[in-house]
Amino acid sequence: MSSPPSQDNIPAIQAINVKRVYQARGGRSIGGTKAGKTVTALDGVSLSVARGEIFGLLGRNGAGKTTLIKIFTTLLAPSGGQALIDGMDVTREVVKVRQRIAMVSGGEQSGYGILTVREQLWMFAQFYGVPSKVAHARIDELLAAVGMSEQANQKVYALSTGMRQRMNLCRALVSDPEVLFLDEPTVGLDVEASRAVRDYVRLWMSQDLRRTVLLTTHYMFEADELCNHVAVINHGQLVAEGTTADLKRGLQEHARFQLEMAEWAPAFTDMLRGRDGVVEALTEQHADRTQLRLALLREEFIMPTVASLNDAGARILTLRRIEPTLEEAFVRLVGDEAEAEAEGGH
Amino acid sequence: MATPISALSAGRTRISQSRAWQTLRAATWLEWETRGNWTNPALYLLYLIIRPMTASLVLVLMFWVIKGVGAHDGIYGFLITGSAAWTFVEQIIAGIPQAVLADREEYAMLKYVYITPSHFLLFLTGRALPRMLVAFFSFVVTLGIGIALLGVPVNLLQVNYPLFFASLIVGLVGVTALGILLAGLALVLKRGAYQMPQAVTGALYLISGAIFPITVLPSWLRDVSLALPLTYWLELMRRALLGSHIGESFPVAETGAVFGLLTLTTVVLIGVALVAFRICDFQARERGQIDRTTGY
Ligand SMILES: Nc1ncnc2c1ncn2[C@@H]1O[C@H](COP(=O)(O)OP(=O)(O)O)[C@@H](O)[C@H]1O
Ligand SMILES: [Mg+2]
Numbered sequence: 141m142s143s144p145p146s147q148d149n150i151p152a153i154q155a156i157n158v159k160r161v162y163q164a165r166g167g168r169s170i171g172g173t174k175a176g177k178t179v180t181a182l183d184g185v186s187l188s189v190a191r192g193e194i195f196g197l198l199g200r201n202g203a204g205k206t207t208l209i210k211i212f213t214t215l216l217a218p219s220g221g222q223a224l225i226d227g228m229d230v231t232r233e234v235v236k237v238r239q240r241i242a243m244v245s246g247g248e249q250s251g252y253g254i255l256t257v258r259e260q261l262w263m264f265a266q267f268y269g270v271p272s273k274v275a276h277a278r279i280d281e282l283l284a285a286v287g288m289s290e291q292a293n294q295k296v297y298a299l300s301t302g303m304r305q306r307m308n309l310c311r312a313l314v315s316d317p318e319v320l321f322l323d324e325p326t327v328g329l330d331v332e333a334s335r336a337v338r339d340y341v342r343l344w345m346s347q348d349l350r351r352t353v354l355l356t357t358h359y360m361f362e363a364d365e366l367c368n369h370v371a372v373i374n375h376g377q378l379v380a381e382g383t384t385a386d387l388k389r390g391l392q393e394h395a396r397f398q399l400e401m402a403e404w405a406p407a408f409t410d411m412l413r414g415r416d417g418v419v420e421a422l423t424e425q426h427a428d429r430t431q432l433r434l435a436l437l438r439e440e441f442i443m444p445t446v447a448s449l450n451d452a453g454a455r456i457l458t459l460r461r462i463e464p465t466l467e468e469a470f471v472r473l474v475g476d477e478a479e480a481e482a483e484g485g486h
Numbered sequence: 487m488a489t490p491i492s493a494l495s496a497g498r499t500r501i502s503q504s505r506a507w508q509t510l511r512a513a514t515w516l517e518w519e520t521r522g523n524w525t526n527p528a529l530y531l532l533y534l535i536i537r538p539m540t541a542s543l544v545l546v547l548m549f550w551v552i553k554g555v556g557a558h559d560g561i562y563g564f565l566i567t568g569s570a571a572w573t574f575v576e577q578i579i580a581g582i583p584q585a586v587l588a589d590r591e592e593y594a595m596l597k598y599v600y601i602t603p604s605h606f607l608l609f610l611t612g613r614a615l616p617r618m619l620v621a622f623f624s625f626v627v628t629l630g631i632g633i634a635l636l637g638v639p640v641n642l643l644q645v646n647y648p649l650f651f652a653s654l655i656v657g658l659v660g661v662t663a664l665g666i667l668l669a670g671l672a673l674v675l676k677r678g679a680y681q682m683p684q685a686v687t688g689a690l691y692l693i694s695g696a697i698f699p700i701t702v703l704p705s706w707l708r709d710v711s712l713a714l715p716l717t718y719w720l721e722l723m724r725r726a727l728l729g730s731h732i733g734e735s736f737p738v739a740e741t742g743a744v745f746g747l748l749t750l751t752t753v754v755l756i757g758v759a760l761v762a763f764r765i766c767d768f769q770a771r772e773r774g775q776i777d778r779t780t781g782y
Contacts, residue, residue: 162774163773210774213597215776216771235603238601238602238603243597243601249594250593250594251593252520252595254519254520255519255520262512263512263516264598264602266508266604267509267512267599267603267609268505269505269508269604315602
């Protein structure tokens with residue numbers, strides 16, 4: 141309401157070479173190695189999120205996701221570099237930044253148990269200077285949207301984990317923020333609650349194009365479902381960035397296709413292997429059809445290849461481009477769980 | 487062109503003023519709701535009475551043991567007024583850091599409050615206000631029981647009410663400043679954050695003349711005592727309630743001068759508290775302690 145209209149060419153969220161070093165936890169030495177040591181949680185992260193995007197930050201536990209969110213939300217000072225919200229520095233223009241942002245973290249039992257859901261949401265609206273009348277109207281709307289109108293007057297301590305997290309989402313949205321940070325918002329929630337959270341985030345984004353979300357998660361399907369752009373963070377460094385499709389495709393050296401064929405002859409396989417641009421052709425015989433898998437040098441080779449099969453007399457039932465899942469792309473980038481553990485053991 | 491600009495800035499000021507007021511009100515309300523055990527008000531009221539009473543009765547008993555039953559009234563007056571007034575100190579100085587720690591560790595909400603654009607100091611001040619009310623209740627009850635059972639010489643018709651309320655208000659401002667300072671410390675302490683406020687309150691109890699005149703302190707401790715607004719505040723509360731003859735042993739005779747010193751030390755304390763809080767707040771953000779939940 142009171143904030144001047146934001147300029148569209150300035151990124152909603154921007155990190156410029158952000159670093160963060162912690163003093164190692166505990167201070168007590170374990171085997172004489174830990175005393176006075178530091179942990180580099182962020183090692184020069186740069187990223188930029190345009191207004192209107194749902195941006196996913198993917199990474200394993202300990203990769204540095206929460207640390208980056210804490211820096212953007214003014215909870216934690218960066219050790220180096222610059223973090224900006226709407227072009228405003230999070231350490232220098234704290235109040236202006238805070239007027240624009242909100243945050244929800246997953247995997248915690250937060251809330252003033254003795255208050256009712258409505259009271260808690262009203263209180264947060266007060267901290268943002270939202271008039272009570274406006275606040276109550278918003279609260280009704282938000283609670284209805286996440287499917288917890290009936291719980292409005294229930295005490296927070298009596299809420300299930302899923303309901304509590306829906307309330308937390310409402311708490312973040314009651315101030316009508318422009319930039320929303322979601323730190324693993326569906327961790328530990330059941331399927332229904334997770335879906336309610338994701339669905340509402342998507343709806344909320346669609347209601348106003350100036351809104352921006354930065355979401356961290358280690359659920360790849362969640363990122364795939366919600367995000368336009370993603371970045372993968374590993375050991376405090378970004379290792380990949382782009383659209384989810386970019387990320388999946390970036391993995392593939394070759395364009396892969398799967399075809400269901402009828403009227404197949406073994407000679408076709410040799411014919412294909414001899415063609416320009418065909419790297420690999422494999423078949424698998426089924427009762428009524430043949431499954432053909434092709435690896436091509438580039439995507440464009442598929443049309444002439446299909447034409448040549450047609451000319452030879454084979455009949456194509458289906459044709460499908462095979463893309464790796466985001467999960468596969470992710471594992472390729474950061475290694476699998478077992479490797480991560482082996483590394484951690486050092 | 488001038489009109490829209492001034493209208494805009496006027497609007498902005500109004501909104502942030504309203505946010506300040508709304509924050510204070512919401513924080514007060516939050517403390518009222520979370521601290522008061524309103525599901526069982528009778529029990530809560532009893533607790534509010536018994537706590538200061540036991541404290542002063544222990545002192546009276548100790549006095550009996552040393553001096554024998556029926557000793558001098560002036561001492562009871564001194565003890566009861568001191569420990570009645572001390573409930574303000576306990577409720578607020580220990581209460582504000584407690585509120586911060588509970589928000590951080592028990593409710594895991596401090597980080598969400600912290601990242602709102604509200605003024606954090608107003609949030610903390612709001613948390614102190616219901617405690618003032620609660621302490622006032624304890625104060626009145628303790629004093630009433632002292633008058634009725636121990637013959638504490640407070641004549642309600644002769645109390646210097648202007649002095650009483652003026653001192654009370656300035657005293658509460660100072661106590662709140664001290665509470666805010668300790669809340670800042672509680673944020674950054676790695677260990678003992680929960681015990682620290684109690685320890686500080688205990689030390690102040692001994693040196694600010696709550697239960698014995700500061701003239702019995704070694705001279706260097708007396709100097710510390712005379713740098714604290716609490717010392718002047720307790721002295722003024724006593725003079726307002728019991729009459730100025732009580733001040734005979736106090737190093738400053740003139741009541742107006744005592745009030746001046748109360749005001750002066752309070753202003754200094756506010757300055758110190760604000761600077762200290764800023765430093766602690768900055769440190770807490772540097773070290774990532776705003777959302778720590780393992781500080782038990
Ligand atoms: N307060 C802290 N003190 C010391 N080390 C920390 C602290 N917070 C996080 N770390 C370390 O920093 C790294 C990144 O943590 P975090 O940002 O929480 O990762 P993620 O959210 O991706 O799981 C981890 O190695 C973690 O152990
Ligand atoms: Mg995390």
